[in-house]
Amino acid sequence: MIEQPPRFSDLESVRTSLADINYLADDGIAGVVYLADRLGKPVLVEGPAGTGKTQLAKSVAEMTGARLIRLQCYEGLDESKALYEWNYKKQLLRIQTEGDGASWSEVEDDLFSEEFLLTRPLLEAIRAEDPVVLLIDEVDRVEVETEALLLEILSDYQVSIPELGTVHARQIPLVFLTSNGTRELSEALKRRCLYLYIDYPDLEREREIVLTKVPGVDENLADQVARIVRSIRQLDLKKNPSVSETLDWARTLVLLGIEQIDAKTAIDTANVLLKYRTDIEKVVKEFAENPVELTGTGTGTGTGTDADT
Template sequence: MNDDALRTSLHQAGYIADETLTTTLWLAGELQRPLMLEGDAGVGKTALAAALARARGQQLVRLQCYEGLDLSQAAYEWNYGRQLLAIRLHETQPDRMQEADLFARDYLLERPLLQAISSDAPCVLLIDEIDRADEAFEAFLLEVLADYQITVPELGTLRARHIPQVVLTSNGTRELSDALRRRCLYHYVEYPTLAREIAIVRATLPEAESALTEQAVAFVQSLRREDLAKKPGIAETLDWVRALHRLDCKALPDDPQALAASLSCLLKTREDRFQFDAVRVRQLVEGRRSVGVAEKAPQPS
C-alpha cells in the first residue's frame, strides 16, 4: 500500500488526512518507526490512530497516559490473587504444582504495552497524551519503541511477535525528551482548513444540510481566531452541527439569541461562554457572511 492508497483507505474509514500527514504515516509504517503526533487538543490526533486500525482491519490497543502512570499499569503486573490461591493449593496438594510455576506466563496480566507486543496479529498501539506521563515513564518507553520488546525480570525479554504500528500523541503540555523524539517520526497536526473541515463534517454527518455544514464550519473557523481559553476542536464542530441538525436547522439560525444558546457545544469554559452573548455572536456571523465561503470542500479521492 502506497501513501495514496493509505489516504484513500483512511478516507473510507472516516478520516480525511492531508497529503503531508498521510505520507508521514505511510513512512512510519514502512520504516517500522513510531509516529509522534503533536498539536492542540481536538485536532484529530487520537482519531487518526482509530481510523488507521479500522482501515487496516487491525485491533486498536490504547494506553491513556496520566501523571503517575507506572509499569504495572502500562505494561504488566503479576496476578497476585491467583498466585496466592496457587500457594494455598500447593500447601494442601504439594504434588499439584512447583514453586517456580508461580512466575509462569499464565500468572502475568498483560497491560496495553505488553498486549501490543504479544499480539498474535499486527495491531495499532496508541500511546495517548504521552506529555501527561512522567519523564521516568518516557525512559521505560525507550526499550519498547527502540526494540519492540519488554523485559520481565522473572521471565526474561519478551519480543514482539508482530511489530505494532505505534502512534504517540501529545498536546504539548510539557517538553518531551530528545531520546523519545529521536525514535519517532514527527508530525504537527494543525486545525483543518475550511475546505477540509467541511469535508470532514460532510463525511461524518452526510444527513446535515449542505448550507448548514458550510455556515457552521465557517463560524467555527472564525471562532478559533478569537481570544479563547479553549478553542473548539473538530469533535466540537461535529457535535454542534449534529445538534443544529437535530433542531431541524437547514442553515445557521437567523436569531442570534437562538444561535448563542447552542454554543454550549463549542465553548467549554465559563470565560469563553461569558464573552459570547447574542450581540457578539451577531457580529461574528455578519463578519463571516460579508466574507463568504470562498473555498469548496475537496472531493473524496
C-alpha cells in the same frame, strides 16, 4: 528487525483508504502513516485536543483490519498498569497449596511463570501474533519516569521481564503516541518516533469534514459552520472549539432544523461549541456586536478566498 510485508503499496493508497472510512487525511498525515509502516517506526502525533489524533490511530486500525490496543495515559500510570504485573493472589494460593512438600526454588520457578503473568496493553501488543495498532493516548499526561518505560518498546519492540527474560515482538505493530502538548516530552522519546503535528483544519477541509461526518447537513450549512468556527478560533479564548465540537454543533443545528445561522441561533447554541463560561460570554458578545463578521449574515455563503488567508 522483523521482516514483514508492507501494509500499504504507496502514499496515495493510504489517503484513499482513510478517505473510504471517512478520515480525511492530507498529504502530510498520509505520508507519515506510510513511512511509519515502511520504516517500522512509531508516530508521535501532537496538536490541539480534538483535532483527530486519536481517531487517526483508530482509522488506521480499521482500514488495515488490525486489532486496536489502547493504553490511556494518566498521571500516576505505572509499570503494573502499562506493561505487566504478577497475579499476587494466585501466587499466594499456589504457595499455600504447595505447603511444605516442595523446596522454595521449585515453588519460585513455578510462581514466576506465564501462568501468573497479567499482561497489560504494552506487553499485549508486543506478544500479539495478529496485526495490531498500538495507541498510547495522551502520553504527555504521564510522569517522565513512566515515559522511560516506553523507550525499549519504541526502539526495539521488546519488553524485559526480569523473572522471564526479554519478550520480543512477534510482529511489528503500528504505534501511535498522541500528545496535547501539556508538557514537553523527552528527547529520547522523540528521537525514536516520526513526528506529526495535526492542527485545526483549514476552511475547505473543515467544511469537507462536516459534510462527511454529519448526516443531513447540506453544503450551505456546512460552509456556515466552518466559517463561523474559523472566526471564533481567531478570538482570544481559553479553549478554541475542536473539530469534534464543530461536528457536535453541526449535528445540533441539523436536529434543530436550522438552515441559516443568524446571531440569535449562534448565541443560543454556543454552549455546544464552547465549554468555558468566559469563552461563551466573549463569543456571545462578539455575536451581538458583530453578527455580520462572525456569522456571515448578509454576506452570502460563497467560498471566497478571504477566509482562507
